Amino acid sequence: MELPINIFWLVLLALLVAIVASAVRMLYEYERGVVFRLGRFSSVKGPGLRFIIPGVDRLVKVSLRTVAMDVPPQDVITKDNVSVKVNAVIYFRVVGPEKALIEVENYLYATSQLAQTSLRSVLGQSELDDLLAHRDQINQHLQELLDRQTDPWGVKISNVEIKHVDLPSEMQRAMARQAEAERERRSKVIHAEGEFQASQRLADAAKIITGEQGALQLRFLQTLTEVATEKNSTIIFPVPIDLLRPFLEREDQKGK
Incomplete structure (x- = not known):
């Protein structure tokens, strides 16, 4: 008679261990446990060892960590009728936790689909230049x-980043030609501005030279000095009559 009694206690002990094991749940710091009692929402439990009523309560774990989700490339037609392919990443x-389980069937899938449709909708209302220049x-x-x-689902979107904008090849070539034309225009404007400033300086220098007696002769002699440093060339320079006038006047006085 002792053997059946021992088996009974062993079975009872195993049953008690199974009940206790099913009643204990461990939650990490980044998790929350949503408890449903007889199918109805009961409470949200924090991290640590938590106990539920087996067969009555059901605990569903929900992670509170930030999720980085890639939005697959979307074909978008911008407001100025340019077809582009855009992908993005969202952080949420x-x-x-209770809303994420009760208000939506699968909040990860729902957030992904909502991000895709919103991306196409917003970019479809923007022009290509705004998409490239005002991405922030x-x-x-x-x-x-x-x-x-996503607020009714208990989901917080912290950031959205457009990662890549894939332009058609013909649009890339057109933009490259436009950029090259813009650089050439800037170069011509800068060159013209330099010529204008140089002409102003030359005009100011001419006014100073013409206003001062002997300045032109000094400039002429300075030019001759600079030219004389070149040993491999012969330059014939006309001599201004103003330089010879003092000598001619002196000869005229001697003749008189």
Whole structure:
């Protein structure tokens, strides 16, 4: 009679261990446990060892860590009728664990689909130049739009970043030609500005030279000095009559 009694106690002990094991749940610091009691929402439990009623309670773990989700490349037609392919990445986390389970069936899939449709919608209302030059503003607009739509799900969109804009090859060539033309225009403007400033300086120098007696002769002699340093060339320079006038006047006085 002792053997069946021992088996009974062993079975009872194993049953108690199984019940206790099913009643204990361990939650990490980044997790929250949403408890449903008889199918109805009961409470949200924090990290640590948590106990539930086996067969009555059901605990579902929800991670509160930030999720980085890639948005697959989307074919978008911009406001100025340019077809581009754009991909992005969104950063979000759960702030309401009970809403993430009750209000939406699969918050990860729902957030991904919402990001794709919102990306096409927002970029379809923007021109290509704005998409390339004002990407920060578009990212901010996308973040606010997604955050407002996911708020009922208990999901917080912290950031949206457009990663890559794939332009058609003909559009890339057109933009390259436009950039080259813009650089050439700037070069011509800078050159013309330099010529204008140089002409102003030359005009000022001419006024000074013509206003001072003997300045032209000094400039002429300075030029001759500079030319004389070249040993491999012979230059015939006309001598201004003003330089010879003192000698001619002296000869005329001697003749008289």
